Amino acid sequence: MAITVLRSTLGLCTVSSSSNLRQQRTSSPKHRLTSVKSVTSTTPPPSRGVQRRRKNNDENGATAGKVVENPYAKVEAARSDLRKSLSDFLEEARDFVGDGGGQPRWFSPLECGAQAQGSPLLLFVPGIDGTGLGLIRHHKKLGEVFDIWCLHIPVSDRTPAEDLVKLIEKTVKSEYHRFPNRPIYLVGESIGACLALDVAARNPNIDLSLILVNPATHVNNFISQPLSGMLNVLPDGIPTLLEDIFSVKQGDPLTGMLEALSTEFFSQPMGGVGGGMLRDILAVSTNLPTLGRMLPKDTLLWKLEMLKSAIASVNSHIYSVRAETLILLSGRDQWLLNEKDIDIYSRTLPKCIVRKLDENGQFPLLEDGVNLATIIKCTSFYRRGKSHDHITDYIMPTTYELKQQVDDDRLVVASTSPVMLSTLEDGTIVRSLEGLPSEGPVLYVGYHMLLGFDLVPMVTQIMKERNIHLRGLAHPMFFINPQDSIVDMKMFDKYKMMGGVPVSNFSIYKLLRVKAHVLLYPGGVREALHRKGEEYKLFWPERSEFVRVASKFGAKIVPFGVVGVDDICEIVLDSNDQRKIPILKDFMEMATNIAGNIREGDESELGNQDICLPAILPKVPGRFYYYFGKPIETAGKEKELKDKEKAHELYLQVKSEVEQCVAYLKMKRESDPYRHLLPRMLYQATHGWSSEIPTFDL
Numbered sequence: 001m002a003i004t005v006l007r008s009t010l011g012l013c014t015v016s017s018s019s020n021l022r023q024q025r026t027s028s029p030k031h032r033l034t035s036v037k038s039v040t041s042t043t044p045p046p047s048r049g050v051q052r053r054r055k056n057n058d059e060n061g062a063t064a065g066k067v068v069e070n071p072y073a074k075v076e077a078a079r080s081d082l083r084k085s086l087s088d089f090l091e092e093a094r095d096f097v098g099d100g101g102g103q104p105r106w107f108s109p110l111e112c113g114a115q116a117q118g119s120p121l122l123l124f125v126p127g128i129d130g131t132g133l134g135l136i137r138h139h140k141k142l143g144e145v146f147d148i149w150c151l152h153i154p155v156s157d158r159t160p161a162e163d164l165v166k167l168i169e170k171t172v173k174s175e176y177h178r179f180p181n182r183p184i185y186l187v188g189e190s191i192g193a194c195l196a197l198d199v200a201a202r203n204p205n206i207d208l209s210l211i212l213v214n215p216a217t218h219v220n221n222f223i224s225q226p227l228s229g230m231l232n233v234l235p236d237g238i239p240t241l242l243e244d245i246f247s248v249k250q251g252d253p254l255t256g257m258l259e260a261l262s263t264e265f266f267s268q269p270m271g272g273v274g275g276g277m278l279r280d281i282l283a284v285s286t287n288l289p290t291l292g293r294m295l296p297k298d299t300l301l302w303k304l305e306m307l308k309s310a311i312a313s314v315n316s317h318i319y320s321v322r323a324e325t326l327i328l329l330s331g332r333d334q335w336l337l338n339e340k341d342i343d344i345y346s347r348t349l350p351k352c353i354v355r356k357l358d359e360n361g362q363f364p365l366l367e368d369g370v371n372l373a374t375i376i377k378c379t380s381f382y383r384r385g386k387s388h389d390h391i392t393d394y395i396m397p398t399t400y401e402l403k404q405q406v407d408d409d410r411l412v413v414a415s416t417s418p419v420m421l422s423t424l425e426d427g428t429i430v431r432s433l434e435g436l437p438s439e440g441p442v443l444y445v446g447y448h449m450l451l452g453f454d455l456v457p458m459v460t461q462i463m464k465e466r467n468i469h470l471r472g473l474a475h476p477m478f479f480i481n482p483q484d485s486i487v488d489m490k491m492f493d494k495y496k497m498m499g500g501v502p503v504s505n506f507s508i509y510k511l512l513r514v515k516a517h518v519l520l521y522p523g524g525v526r527e528a529l530h531r532k533g534e535e536y537k538l539f540w541p542e543r544s545e546f547v548r549v550a551s552k553f554g555a556k557i558v559p560f561g562v563v564g565v566d567d568i569c570e571i572v573l574d575s576n577d578q579r580k581i582p583i584l585k586d587f588m589e590m591a592t593n594i595a596g597n598i599r600e601g602d603e604s605e606l607g608n609q610d611i612c613l614p615a616i617l618p619k620v621p622g623r624f625y626y627y628f629g630k631p632i633e634t635a636g637k638e639k640e641l642k643d644k645e646k647a648h649e650l651y652l653q654v655k656s657e658v659e660q661c662v663a664y665l666k667m668k669r670e671s672d673p674y675r676h677l678l679p680r681m682l683y684q685a686t687h688g689w690s691s692e693i694p695t696f697d698l
Helices: 021-026 086-097 161-178 191-202 221-233 238-246 253-267 272-286 288-294 297-316 339-348 372-378 399-416 455-466 489-497 505-513 524-528 547-552 582-595 644-671 677-687
Strands: 003-007 013-017 031-035 105-109 121-125 147-152 184-189 208-213 324-330 352-357 419-423 442-446 470-474 517-520 556-563 569-573 615-618 625-628
Touching (some): 086 288, 121 161, 147 161, 161 297, 184 191, 191 297, 339 352, 372 489, 442 644, 455 470, 547 644, 625 644
Parallel strands (some): 121 184, 324 352, 419 625, 442 517, 470 517
Antiparallel strands (some): 569 615
16 A cells, blocks of 8 residues: 655654545544654554544634533443453554564554544653553543544664653654643653653643653562563563464464454453453453563563663652642552652642542553543543633533443432422423523522532433533532542542532633523532531522622523422531531541631631531431422623612522422422332332322422
């Protein structure tokens, strides 16, 4: 096949097949290969290495995407996270390890070619394997939001660590010069993380974000010294010996059988650690020669020496790093990781987040249960500009991520059988969400149940039934990543995944400006962490905080009420009780200091709110009830509502309607024959478990 050389504005060289590029993109797996030096030093991987030209991104940021179809429509069909596997990695690595050598060079997988304009650049620096395929399970999802380049280091290459750092640095400087407003992500695995840190230390003034996966902080001599000794006495030609001893040449009957078994296991849903381990064993067994060629004896010895020099180099100037950093730390990697070193890194590196992957081992990016795109979303680590913007940098959850949320919340929804009512324009109350406005901007203002139990069914049902994605305003403590957190911050992942935004007047302004559907609880933490005897009492601030912002954009205000928390649990220890217990008092004060005060200056009790999780005693689940009142129009009233008294009148009207919604539900639920769990279970047992359970007469 003819090969055409296309030159980009970088002075880099892109090798491309002369065949149709659109056809190439639909054939997987295929890669684009870009040399960082010269075309003569670039040898593209055969067969799968069909190439295409990289499209340049606009440097001026990104456009916000809109939901065209209901993402919940396919949730039930999304049985698994359909990503590539270890078997795919080994199969594609077969071509890379036989590419004829040459110098290190960048390539970009074709399946990463669908990113939006203004997407940041992501440079992947591989670990000890050097293939650059370490992100193969993540190419598709990351490729939607990043422009991905992967570094390929040929098996026979002996470029020292210092020169690899210079090579990466050259690319970083070149891309920064082209697009100075576009952030550059460096993703490094093990030894690649050391190289990425080195580049960041040498370039503190370039806008970099580091993602370090199991960064190599030390070499365990207890393992490395015997390994080096064993390698030195092994004969050369191990790949050939493996083929001869185990008869695992391509095309042999044993290879065919193993491949068939591997394909069969990958096509079947196999839960648990055992299923994943068996698939990996089959994949490795099928590709033993590939592993031998990927890390032959001399290459492995070279990598061990390079690893030592890279670790020494980065530890010597770690204090020069200014880039924000996300460290992914496996719980079962004991060879190159030292948790004490990671603790030092987390305290030394500015804006450092450490995310522990307790169930993962040496190569987490190739293991089940790790989705790098999801982790980036949940840590608010994605940005298109100088800093993360919770509105413009938000990425909608995928179908599989939505399925995970639905599965996590299924027990709460099933046990509380939510009843949702809304009000039509003529004032008619209906048992559906038909009365909610379809077009934004809309501001939903309501009562917050204990511990925010009301959020789970409401957000899900509104998206299912009306294809409306609520952007909830949440306490800023959900978005911080303290080094010494007293709780596991992963518990707040779902709020960030589903579009939560730190509450502030400016956040309301920005969301309504883009015609979003915004969820606001004026009572905030005070209502969600209320005390004994305070069920269904509103704790709203005296000031009308949201009315004038809503009127500026002509937003509809939808008041709503929720009841039912008193039917699922009872508070046994509230904040007043916990203040009397020294250890709980200290815990409460520590949590309050970490969370911060968003109403500083407010002389009421809202300005001095303690962060205290009440101890609760579960009950046999009752039922949740939601009532959305008639939307209140603010369009055309901006001038009128600039008057503080008029704005306050509307504020009190909204508060009164929320109280009326709560009172209506408390009264009507008394006549619901299916308020309690047993009658609901009997009804579904006779009418089908998916049937809608009746409620009180409207």
